[in-house]
Amino acid sequence: MPMTKAKEIIFDLETTGLARTSHILQIAAIKGEHNFNEYILPKAPIPPKVRELTGIRIEAKKMYHHDKEVKAVNITTGLTSFLDFLSSNNSTSVVLFGHNIKKFDVPVLFHALLSCGIMEKFVERVDGFVDTLPLFKLVEPGLSSYSQTNLFKHLLDEAYEAHDALQDVIALQRLLCHSNPTTADKVKNSFSLASTLERFLHCQQSKPCESSLSPLLHQKIITKRTASKIANSGLCFQHLQLAHTREGRQGIEDILKEQFRGKPRVTTSKRIIDAIADFFQNALAES
Structure with missing residues (x-):
């Protein structure tokens, strides 16, 4: 400058x-x-x-x-x-x-x-x-x-x-x-x-994505910080749901760990990946 x-x-x-x-x-x-x-x-x-x-x-x-x-x-x-x-x-x-x-x-x-x-x-x-x-x-x-x-x-x-x-x-x-x-x-x-x-x-564009993650937030599956990271990566609730529908836990892991500029798109945390995968699995069992 x-x-x-x-x-x-x-x-x-x-x-x-x-x-x-x-x-x-x-x-x-x-x-x-x-x-x-x-x-x-x-x-x-x-x-x-x-x-x-x-x-x-x-x-x-x-x-x-x-x-x-x-x-x-x-x-x-x-x-x-x-x-x-x-x-x-x-x-x-x-x-x-x-x-x-x-x-x-x-x-x-x-x-x-x-x-x-x-x-x-x-x-x-x-x-x-x-x-x-x-x-x-x-x-x-x-x-x-x-x-x-x-x-x-x-x-x-x-x-x-x-x-x-x-x-x-x-x-x-x-x-x-x-x-x-x-x-x-x-x-x-x-x-x-x-x-x-x-x-x-x-940030303005990611707000709708973050709002869509409210079911995961309300049940404390993820933290506000994780929701922001997911939204900032361009992912919405529907993307996670589709990934799980197609490939189960592996789908969630792949989409969250996908490499971008040498770093994970969202996270490599097994705990977070398991929690999100379990959420969608439980939702399927209840439907």
């Missing part, structure tokens, strides 16, 4: 929850002295805990932030404005920075961009990301907590209004200026847009 030539922009989201399909309530970004802040009208209710944390609420189709009415737009308009901000100043290469974005903000943003049909425009503007959570663990070792509020208190001896996307990006900008990580440190904690989007799309 061309970190030395890239335009570094910090961004943050406030959302209706912690799921990757949560609705965006606020999106903010900052580059130097220029900042962006947009409130978004969600298509889902704002839970009480989120209202308490963010101070954002909806009444009569109007949005309020700490009891002050704010201008809010729909998600497509808000994301389009965000993309315009990213491409301002004639920048051709953008790297987005944020705290704990790899596990949360980026998947939520991807989901929203895909839902609005504007992912291609985002791909045209952004090269990749830097997650500042592991970055601060690298440059400021030994802290008891690496939450952004704790970092701000520990490093700057101040507090700020957390859970406000604009205040969060301003605070993170100050933290980065204070710690001044090297380009090498940033690169170590970067991840490309292409690979991240590929993983996200693969």
Whole structure:
């Protein structure tokens, strides 16, 4: 990733929850002295805990932030404005920075961009990301907590209004200026847009497969982790059932142990293979 030539922009989201399909309530970004802040009208209710944390609420189709009415737009308009901000100043290469974005903000943003049909425009503007959570663990070792509020208190001896996307990006900008990580440190904690989007799309495609495995999960034949591995390999309940119908236990073993890039497709565990084979055998006996 061309970190030395890239335009570094910090961004943050406030959302209706912690799921990757949560609705965006606020999106903010900052580059130097220029900042962006947009409130978004969600298509889902704002839970009480989120209202308490963010101070954002909806009444009569109007949005309020700490009891002050704010201008809010729909998600497509808000994301389009965000993309315009990213491409301002004639920048051709953008790297987005944020705290704990790899596990949360980026998947939520991807989901929203895909839902609005504007992912291609985002791909045209952004090269990749830097997650500042592991970055601060690298440059400021030994802290008891690496939450952004704790970092701000520990490093700057101040507090700020957390859970406000604009205040969060301003605070993170100050933290980065204070710690001044090297380009090498940033690169170590970067991840490309292409690979991240590929993983996200693969995960989206595997969700129906994982849902189909619920009979095995409900009877505790397999763990959630094993179900994810099976689904991520492209296998559904019906594939396992067909393999057993054709070749019994050997069919289950063959499909789970099938080699892919030098590794088993799912597992070589005899215990897991036996448990799945027994499940289908018992189902046949009961039918």
